[in-house]
Amino acid sequence: MEFQIPRFSYDTELQLEKGNSEYQISQKMLNVSSQIKSDILNRLGEDIYQYKAYPEDAHFCIVAEALVKRHPCLKEPGSFNGCYGWKQRLKYKMGNYRTQLKLQGCPELSVNSLKSKATTDAFPAKKVKRPKRAEANFYPSFPVGETLESLEKERLKLLSEVGIRNNERVIADKMARRFAIRRQEVVNQEPSIKVFQDRWPALFQQNEINAEFQRLMTVSLEPKFMAQLDVYTSQLMRVVCAKGGATHQKTADIMAAFDQNENIHLWRECVLKTLIVYLGEDPDDLIKEYLVSNMHVGTSCQRDTETFSDTRFLCCNNHNS
DNA sequence: ACATTGCGAGCATTTACCAC
DNA sequence: GTGGTAAATGCTCGCAATGT
Numbered sequence: 001m002e003f004q005i006p007r008f009s010y011d012t013e014l015q016l017e018k019g020n021s022e023y024q025i026s027q028k029m030l031n032v033s034s035q036i037k038s039d040i041l042n043r044l045g046e047d048i049y050q051y052k053a054y055p056e057d058a059h060f061c062i063v064a065e066a067l068v069k070r071h072p073c074l075k076e077p078g079s080f081n082g083c084y085g086w087k088q089r090l091k092y093k094m095g096n097y098r099t100q101l102k103l104q105g106c107p108e109l110s111v112n113s114l115k116s117k118a119t120t121d122a123f124p125a126k127k128v129k130r131p132k133r134a135e136a137n138f139y140p141s142f143p144v145g146e147t148l149e150s151l152e153k154e155r156l157k158l159l160s161e162v163g164i165r166n167n168e169r170v171i172a173d174k175m176a177r178r179f180a181i182r183r184q185e186v187v188n189q190e191p192s193i194k195v196f197q198d199r200w201p202a203l204f205q206q207n208e209i210n211a212e213f214q215r216l217m218t219v220s221l222e223p224k225f226m227a228q229l230d231v232y233t234s235q236l237m238r239v240v241c242a243k244g245g246a247t248h249q250k251t252a253d254i255m256a257a258f259d260q261n262e263n264i265h266l267w268r269e270c271v272l273k274t275l276i277v278y279l280g281e282d283p284d285d286l287i288k289e290y291l292v293s294n295m296h297v298g299t300s301c302q303r304d305t306e307t308f309s310d311t312r313f314l315c316c317n318n319h320n321s
Numbered sequence: 322a323c324a325t326t327g328c329g330a331g332c333a334t335t336t337a338c339c340a341c
Numbered sequence: 342g343t344g345g346t347a348a349a350t351g352c353t354c355g356c357a358a359t360g361t
Contacts, residue, residue, distance in 0.1 A: 038322065057353080092324055095355070102356095114356065124356035125330045 003066040006047050012039045019073030030073035040067070040074075041093040048094060049101075053108060054130045055094065060087045108139035111187065129187050136218045139187055140180040151181040155199070162201050171202045172211060179215050226268060233271050240278045250277045 007013060012035075019030030032040075044063060048055055064083035068075045075082040102109040111129050114122045121127045131138035142151065158174050161167055175182075182200060185191065191199070202208055213221035240251050251274040273283040 034322085041323080054355085089323075093322095096323070099356080112356080121330095123329055125328085125354050127330085128355065 003063045004047075005066050005070040006043050008036075008043050009039050012036050016071050016073065020071055023073040023075075028073075029075060029077065032074065037089070041089060044090060045093045045097045048090070049097065052131075053098060054128070057087075057091075060090045060094075063087075063090060107141050107184070111139060134217050134219070137179075137183070137216055139183055142180045143177060146180075148181065151178055154178060155181065158200075158202060168207065171205075172208070175202055175208055175211065176215065179212075182212075183216075229268055229271060230264075233267070236271055236275060240274045243278060247277060247280075 008016070015030070015036060022028055023030070044067070048059070048063060052059065061081075061083075064087040065081070067086055068083045074086065076085045079085055098109050102113055108129075110116055114124065117127065129139070142148075154174065155178060158171070158178070161171055161174065164170075182203070185199070186196070197204055203212060210221050213219065241248075243251070254270055254273050254277065257270070276283045
């Protein structure tokens with residue numbers, strides 16, 4: 001992975017260009033004025049923030065390495081990799097930049113200020129709220145013109161929309177508009193699924209689970225999951241089959257039931273079930289299986305035209321996460 | 322405006338211990 | 342010896358305050 005170094009201000013670029021050509025001739029490092037340093041750190045800090053508010057050490061390394069690669073005159077001959085100093089500066093810069101943004105009311109940062117934390121959690125490194133892996137829209141701001149009160153009012157209205165027939169479109173629109181308040185609720189209060197289900201029943205419909213995942217991760221949940229499952233099927237089966245004892249017998253039974261079938265849905269179900277058995281869990285706890293006679297019409301992977309089962313993932317109601 | 326420090330949380334790794 | 346778990350340890354992290 002390589003970080004794209006942005007263009008700096010005109011005068012910085014001029015000096016860097018000059019420094020680079022001198023470096024090529026004499027390997028001489030550019031004497032970096034505080035103005036240039038400031039410009040470089042500012043631009044890089046902003047660009048890093050586009051990816052992450054809380055980058056890891058390795059991320060700073062990647063950026064620092066890209067910087068000295070792009071501008072060799074910034075190389076630090078004293079350090080083991082030529083850019084350790086830049087990595088440290090970027091770390092400081094990012095910390096100070098977060099403070100700055102927080103003071104300007106950036107929600108995803110002010111949520112971690114000591115004042116915003118509960119008194120029992122008022123320590124800098126305690127319960128820092130930051131995106132989990134691949135969460136792109138972890139703590140969005142409210143839509144322009146909306147407040148906590150207005151969105152809460154809308155949430156209550158949404159409750160009455162859920163029971164109405166053929167109302168998916170309306171619900172989808174409203175759920176999308178209330179994404180920010182829902183996220184803040186999840187992050188701030190960490191509610192149990194039961195509580196959250198009571199407050200946001202529409203979210204637990206299949207299409208809304210997919211939509212929410214798309215909003216949060218910018219990835220299509222089901223297609224992506226199924227595609228990856230297909231990619232790893234043979235490897236997974238090898239691992240599962242290698243296990244002995246009672247698990248072997250159970251997984252062999254599941255395999256036998258589907259062995260003759262070419263329906264891709266059944267295959268996927270089979271793989272997931274054997275995997276769950278392999279991990280020592282009960283497949284019935286996660287997967288509900290049912291026969292449907294008229295589903296997936298027109299999907300490319302349908303092979304069996306009579307009856308086929310589909311595997312649906314259901315959120316367990318009584319688990320906290 | 323950048324750099325440093327202090328503090329305690331929390332994660333990962335190592336070590337110690339126990340039951341089988 | 343193996344597998345599992347608990348305790349100990351070392352290290353990194355982030356905010357806030359402070360230094361330069």
